[in-house]
Amino acid sequence: MSVVELGRFMDDLAEASGRAILPFFRTQVGLDDKARGGAPFDPVTEADRAAEVVLRSLIRQTFPAHGILGEEFGAERLEAECVWVLDPIDGTRAFIAGLPTWGTLIGLTRNGTAVRGLMHQPYLGERFSGDGRSARLRNAAGERTLHTRPCADLGTAILATTDPRLFTEDEEAERFRAVEGTVRMSRYGADCYAYCMLAAGQIDLVVEAGLKPYDIVALIPIVEGAGGVVTAWDGGPATEGGRIVAAGDPRLHAQALRLLNG
Structure with a gap:
């Protein structure tokens, strides 16, 4: 085919x-x-x-x-x-x-x-x-x-996550709050739409945890195709789900990884 x-x-x-x-x-x-x-x-x-x-x-x-x-x-x-x-x-x-x-x-x-x-x-x-x-x-x-937008600094970024209660471990929640406390604005509840809005240049960063492969696999080629980056919190592949961070700008992704990894 x-x-x-x-x-x-x-x-x-x-x-x-x-x-x-x-x-x-x-x-x-x-x-x-x-x-x-x-x-x-x-x-x-x-x-x-x-x-x-x-x-x-x-x-x-x-x-x-x-x-x-x-x-x-x-x-x-x-x-x-x-x-x-x-x-x-x-x-x-x-x-x-x-x-x-x-x-x-x-x-x-x-x-x-x-x-x-x-x-x-x-x-x-x-x-x-x-x-x-x-x-x-x-x-x-x-x-x-679709094209992601440039955003080099967390202080000017719009962050999305489905629900802050996704971060069930104390360490997860602390690391998420470290990122959220730095960004300009955060929004909750968008699920897959957050990644699509990132690809469309409306959102800059998505941070989540507890995902399954079917929650993220379809979204990876969309975000990457628009110029963004999607990985696990440790920088590895996102295809297995778990703790996920997606950014429209690679520089922003690097900043988020530093905070998420303490």
Whole structure:
């Protein structure tokens, strides 16, 4: 399959998952707690499951030799050269609350490296995509290339994180506060949208912890394609999730790493 055909297939995945999800949005959607009453609350909806079923079916039909890792239905053939990494609704809490800061994440790895990524927000009609070399946004206004913005200093940066309570260890929370106490402004609750806004030059820095591969793999080629940097806090690859820092400017990324590593 050519690069163009692969892009079209990913668009097909986005469209199909959007059709599965939208009938549930801003309704009294069925809800379960994967934490089974424990902490933290870990919601999953009928929409999450319906979308992942559709995504897996299309991938199996088109690429039967590929592996799949999805949030709702686990892993299959992870030893394959190419593995699809899926989060049908990243931002389920926002989805439940009727807020449009959620998206479908569709990532593709080759030999463990994230090579293609797409974030689709069907309610707003926005689609962010990247291949590590370039990144684009498609919406009702058309299509445009994404570029991160220069920001060399934490003191002028806008920081985002999904929830400061992600930092469950005392050390994690202390290191995050060290970064947050230095930036110009911080915002919470954007989930995958924070990374896409970083790629679009609206946000400068994203710091998170406790992520799974399906929370980040699709976003890596988008941020990197727009000129940004995404790593673990120790500077290593971000593909396995965990503690993640993304920056639009490599100089800012270096500053954040210094604080996050004490």
